[in-house]
Amino acid sequence: MRGMRRLLLLLILAATLATGGCSLSAARIQKADAVVALTVDRQSTCAQPDHCALPSVLVDAALEANAASTPDKPVHVATLLEDGETALAARVNLIRAARQTIDVQTYIWEQDDAGKLVLDELIAAARRGVRVRILADQLFSFRDPGLLAVLARASDNIEIRLYNPTFYSARTPPLEFAAGIVCCFFHFNQRMHNKLIVIDDLIGITGGRNYEDRYFDWDPAFDYVDRDVMVGGPAAKAMGASFDQFWVHKRAVPLTHLRDVNSELVADTDDLKRWAPPTYDNPERVTELLEHAEDAGWVDERLVRATLRLNRVEYLSDLPGKTDDPKRREARTLTRHIMGLVRNAKSEIVLQTPYLVMSKPAKKIFSNLHKQPDPPRVVVSTNSLASTDAFAVYAMSYKHRKRYLIDYGFEIYELKPHPANADRDALEGPTTDIITPPINRPVGSGGGDRRPTRAERSRAAGTSGPSESAGFLSAGRRYGPGARHRPAPLLTEGVRFGLHAKSIVVDDTFAMVGTHNFDPRSDHYNTESGVIIYDKRFSDRLRGSIMQDTEPGNAWVIGPRQKTIPVLSEINEFIGDVSERLPFFDLWPFRYATSYDLKPGCIPMRWTDPKFFECYEPVGDFPEVDVSLKMIYTRMITAFGSASSGIL
Template sequence: MQLVAAEIARQEGKSGVHVLDTGTEALITRAWLVEQAQESIEVQYFIWSTDNIGILAAETLLRAAERGVKVRVIVDDLLINAPDKSLLALAHHPNIDIRIYNPKNSVGVTLARRAFNALTDFRGINQRMHDKTFIVDGKIAVAGGRNMAAEYYDYNHEFNFRDRDVLLLGSAVKTMQASFERFWESPLSARVEDLYNGLGLMQKNVSADSDEVQAIYRELGAYAQAPENFAPEVRQAITAAPAAFAEIARQIVWSRVEFISDMPGKNANTFSLDGGGLSTSALAEMAAQAQTRITIQSPYLVLSNEAIELFRGILARGVTVRINTNSLASTDNIQAFSGYRNQRKKLLKMGFEIFEYKPYPQVQQALMNRFEATKNKQLVFGLHAKTMVVDGARVYVGTYNFDPRSQNLNTEAGVIIHDESVARKVEAAIEVDMAPGNSWNAASDDPDRHVPLAKRSKVRLWQNLPIKPLL
């Protein structure tokens, strides 16, 4: 970390960036950063699963806390699935603080309370924290699309995401940390301990005495050390992290980088489902400045009326707009795909070039054949990367999906990198994903024919429901 601090000082005012395009790189980077942390670790995630990757991440943070590092964690409430006592035990550690964003669905919430929230605060339960940030010692960080689960790091043996993160050093990290502090201090972020001390039907009452806490710590450590609980490739990647990170660090580019993020709560609307946000405004401005081409990669593509009008003007100026998104065969969200399917013909007629990702793309061979358990095995791949490249000169990498939910409801975060070498490298990677071996051309290939009739019928049902603002 001393070398990192020295390089940051030498590059005053700039930010160091390296795009993490593979799951292994992204995992190695996070593992190395946790091991090197000396003072603090601050992490923010939408999903934290209790699969092997999620447990390994929790155990490494616990070990960091044991050696005196202050650990702060914010996790969105919607999809967290940690056992109550385990979550509470981690929060009881003197060096670990955990807060849950907008706890209306899961943590400490009884079924009665969940039903009450759905009836009385529909907008509120749909406002989620979609940010993914990882900050170490206030100096070095990771931002991007990956959550904390095996499928985001190419280690799931059935389904994996094609995703993208950015390693950051320098001034952009300060902006990221300021955003984290806003979420940490927000009334929407509740202490785990406060969510389990309720009485009656509306809040759970869960406790863990000191013996239970220590037992959970021991179980977590034992699980993380048992070879049978982790694929050899996972442990090998973690073991090789120091040498591998040195190679990653050599590829860092110093340039102007903006970290953009929404405020907690997104916008001031109370009842309606629109309202926009800071991320929406920044990305709309970035797109509007395009002179020649825009290249987008987004797992979900459901354009609002405002977005359609924005791109209508951009296309009218002769700007080429290419989009790589999921096909019906690769998507993990059939509801979101129904919104895209409703407007696909319109978008193509407007002039968008759309390429839909194949569930068994050629690129997966390079990513998965290195693992003995998945060698020569067909695994479903889906897009999860959220990226926009403008004129091959500026690139956004973050959490923002091109849909109404990211526009109006979910808080989002990401970076805009003003560097041609980085932008062109990312654009080239997206072009590989758009190539015929990895994607179908939506204008000519009829991608929906590659899925069973039952799935097409199911998505057709969703198409008829008035759910666009929630997609």
């Protein structure tokens, strides 16, 4: 009986959404707007024309690039932001240097230390006179109507909108979430995956990072290996123009139009809640980062020395409401551009993506490339089951390993959960991960001497011349810090790292850093953005960064199983091929490929090398994961199938 009631309520909610019955009346919106106008904090902390902007060598470099640019020959400055601390400090530095405008676009905004710090910095900028606009995807951002009611009145210079809110609400409880799927799946499923911050239309940052501790190496249990790029010069104007397109789109909804936030505003007229300085879980760490952001020497060492002066740079973004008119060429601008670059590859493609699940167009492109007489080398850096926090997506990648190796010629390297080049900053605090006795690992499995961190590599480059799972199905698990995407338990201890960077280098001549995961969701559902840089020096640096993540101390190699018993091996492979083609129930447990680690005394080589089996030893399909094969396969069989890859 209780189940029938829930089903009936679900259907009623779905019908209400379908008829638009959840939007607020104009009178209700006007009432909340009036409350905001009367109670907004109008304090000003600066009366100077430049709004008390702090000096910044990063902004100065962008100004110089703009001044040197001509219509025929633009000039840009670009910096790879590899480690979390540098990426966060760069944002704070730019926010404090803003004179006129700050535009921020993101997929996730969590209320942990990183999220609160950036929000507090933006409010401080607004109170000194800078116009601040924040556009965040509704499903994974804020999710607290009371907080948003406070932010709506934090300053008369700050405005926040949520993209594609479900039922015109800031928070989506599970029942409304399910109703949104039943009612209008394609509308609900289209999310804004863009990440962007633009300062004065002069300099901006885009890439994989959202506003949550784990994107900046601040999570004590699980952190992301991620990447941004900071670009100053004419391309920043394109960033600002793209933000404007999203800002005025019908799916970007002001806070007073949201039912739950509107109710908070209308009810909170006597006991006003004001924005107060945040309380941090680790205040010493926050203080240290703020000091670094204003330390000219630190900024010079970490950022300026790693900056390249170059010419051709393009910022590309899909259009908002991507699924409204999918046949419109401009709707999938970034996706189409990436496909064109890959299709024309001649010698090498180096790809880094958290989720190795290919769309149909991508499969066709890679298949055609591999059929060429002299096909380009394709290197793929991605997650292992031990490192990912998106089990569903990994299951689809695992399912098609043979196709990736044989039909496309991929060289696949899966990140270890404790890579040797892990960032020291992330390893400094205590861990809240499950502590289990470490297993005896072979040489090259992540132990031993640590390689230089990403920050150290960036500084070295400068002296010599940067899961979210993108799928909406994770939303039901995202109601509290750290609740989203619980990774598989490990046999090893310590802070775990998962890959989140999205980058590609083609033929060592041009490179892309952005938000595109190179999967069906990014192709067809989510809006994506990225920077494409046509410069060999930049491409070499990005390629070097990705390739280091494929080294034996950082990743396992995926290769075919050695055929020890000819007849049985052939029968096993045949049954595995049949099972792989089943859309839902892929039952056969013995797969064509498995994970390998380098043996002591050997040098790294490709899986196609005749001596591969002499120098690599198999470590199982799911190394370092403390879960039985029976449980893993049961979850795959019951939950996932190839037909759902575009949704996941």
